[in-house]
Amino acid sequence: MSQNATAMPRKMKAAPVSSNQDHSVHQVTPYQVICVIILVVLALLFTFPLYWIITGSFKGPQAVNAKVPVWFPLEPTLVNYQKLFEKPALLWMYNTVFMCVAAMALTCIAAAMGGYALAKKRFTGRAFIFTLFVCAMALPKQVILIPLLKEMAFLGIHNTLWAVILPTVGWPFGVFLMKQFSENIPGELLEAARIDGAGEARTFTQIVLPLIKPGIGALAIFTFITAWNDYFLQLIMLNDTNVLTISLGIAKLQAELSTDYGLIMAGASLGSIPIILIFLMFQKFFTRGITMGAVKG
16 A cells, blocks of 8 residues: 555656647747738838739829829729720730740750759860859840840841840850759769660650759749840840830830820730739749759859
C-alpha cells in the first residue's frame, strides 16, 4: 500500500501542464497592423491611376472635363469606346498582342536553350560568351539603335512587326536569368538521361524544361511587359497606320484629338487588359521566379 501511495503522486507530478503559448502565437502585434495599413495605402495609391483611367473611359465630355473631379461616372456611357472602335483600334490591339506573344515565345525558347548551354555544357569560350551577355545587359538600347535600324532595313523587314519582335528575342537578361535557373539542375540527372540513350533534344524537352518552368514563367512576364512598353523601338520601326501598336495608336489619337480625354482613356483602358491578364496567368511562376535561381551567385 505504501508503494502504491508513493507512486500515485509521482504520476500526478509527471502529468503535462497546459500553457498559453499556442494562444500567444496567433496574437496580432502593432507592427503587423502598421505594415498592413501601409501596404493598403500604397496599393490604393498605385491602383488609383488605373481606376481613374477605367472610370474616365465611361464618362461623357462634361464629366471628363469638369473642374471638380467626378470620382465615379454617374451617367456611364460607351460613346468613347464607340469612337475608339471607329478607329483601327482592334487592328492596333491585334498587332500589339501578336508582337508581344511572338516575342515572348521566341525569347523564352532562345533564352532557355542558351542559358542551359552556358550552365551545363563545357566548351571553349563559355565564360567569355557569358561575360559578353552580362556586359550587354548594361548597354542601353539607344546606343545600338542606328545599327539595328540599318540591319532591319537590310533584311527588308523595316516597318513590319518583325522589326520589333526580332531585336527582343536576343534579350541578354533572358539568357542570364535562364542560366541561373539551369545551374540548379542536378548533373546526375542529365548523366542518367544520357546513359538511358536520351539525345540532347529529348533531354532538354523532357528533363530540363520542366525543371526551369518557374524561370520561364517569370521570363515570359518580363518579356511580354518589356515588348508591350517598348514605345521607343516601336516608334522608330513602325510608321504605317496598319502596323501600329496600341501604344502608338493612343499617342496618335492624343496628337490628333488632344482634348478628347475620354477617347484617350478608352484606348488606355483597352491597352491595359492584356497586361493584367498575362500577369494573372503567370503570377505564381513570376513569384517563384523572383525567389529562385535568379538570386544564385
